């Protein structure tokens with residue numbers, strides 16, 4: 385069955401899609417797959433790890449690489465462990481669960497080093513060991529479960545299957561949020577099936593139930609539920625919603641929302657939100673270096689998904705900032721202001737800049753609520769507003785989206801003459817690129833601290849200190 389290439393054969397002439405090859409996996413690529421060589425050609429095989437010997441079926445063949453799906457592991461890597469979740473490898477949520485957590489952290493650290501060397505041209509970068517989660521399970525404070533149908537067209541509430549547009553994996557086990565959130569999912573599923581409420585079908589725009597959002601304060605144990613539906617309302621809506629409230633109500637659940645997504649052809653999508661039970665916001669706390677702040681989170685608010693690791697991330701930001709005395713600090717791309725709010729205690733004044741007005745509104749409320757008065761916010765595009773800002777910071781903190789900064793923003797940052805920059809990033813590739821640009825303005829990378837916010841996935845967050 386296997387194709388065996390002789391060493392003088394051109395493998396590309398012989399390889400065919402669907403062909404099964406056998407190879408050893410020697411490395412892991414960022415973003416998903418194990419890497420092996422077949423007759424000199426690099427082959428990416430998903431769901432594998434270094435040390436595995438596998439049989440894989442070729443799906444894509446290019447001149448310098450190929451992709452293959454795993455058929456069988458003929459010999460397991462010594463490092464492999466049994467995933468805790470029965471859906472591991474199926475649901476697409478925790479791609480690395482078969483790898484011991486320490487190995488995941490080593491792999492992520494190496495990825496950060498490689499990015500700096502390959503993309504940033506910064507060799508032997510000062511990358512510290514990754515700060516891992518104390519518990520790499522049940523770390524998420526927010527999950528969204530989708531209503532739909534499985535491949536056999538049975539009612540399903542769970543996750544979108546990777547690579548499939550409509551199929552939903554019906555979940556009754558998940559180790560990402562809490563056992564309590566899985567209980568909620570199971571109760572809502574039983575209720576919907578009993579009531580005969582149908583999932584919304586994207587293909588024809590019919591059906592009622594779209595998704596179930598669950599938020600959980602990891603420091604407060606408060607829980608918020610948000611049932612998102614279409615406007616294709618069932619005839620027993622009122623009776624059904626009050627039955628659902630009765631089923632769900634308990635001490636931990638502080639609010640239940642119903643969000644109706646109204647989408648008419650040719651019109652902008654609108655969301656009509658109704659509080660069915662409890663209070664309009666969930667309270668979460670964060671403790672950074674003995675400084676405890678409290679946050680009210682509404683259903684649509686942005687909030688860091690891993691509360692406990694966000695605390696670790698922010699405490700590294702504060703530690704780096706405390707290395708020098710600062711008067712004015714800029715918190716660029718500040719979201720709901722959390723980083724600036726934790727820095728405010730240590731400096732004279734903070735200015736946060738954020739594009740989304742709603743986030744700025746929440747940031748101001750957060751400041752008032754926590755009695756922090758030396759912080760101000762501007763709702764604007766960082767790229768546009770920086771030239772008109774009069775303050776002169778000695779420290780600039782940036783936390784941009786995955787695309788990173790632009791050369792224009794970096795040039796403007798340079799004009800302020802700050803002695804330190806703390807760059808928080810969820811994307812090592814753009815972080816490395818931007819540090820290379822910053823190097824041209826005289827900023828040197830002093831310390832890079834990776835923090836693992838998303839165990840069992842390929843993501844890695846970094847806090848990077850630059851000085852000149």
Ligand SMILES: C[S@@+](CC[C@H](N)C(=O)[O-])C[C@H]1O[C@@H](n2cnc3c(N)ncnc32)[C@H](O)[C@@H]1O
Pocket residue numbers: 686687688717718719720721722723737738739740743764765766767783784785
């Ligand atoms: C990674 S989040 C930062 C979150 C925040 N620092 C925190 O820890 O909660 C990036 C933020 O940048 C904002 N953003 C994106 N583009 C922007 C721009 N051009 N100007 C200002 N803010 C922008 C997004 O709305 C988002 O809130």
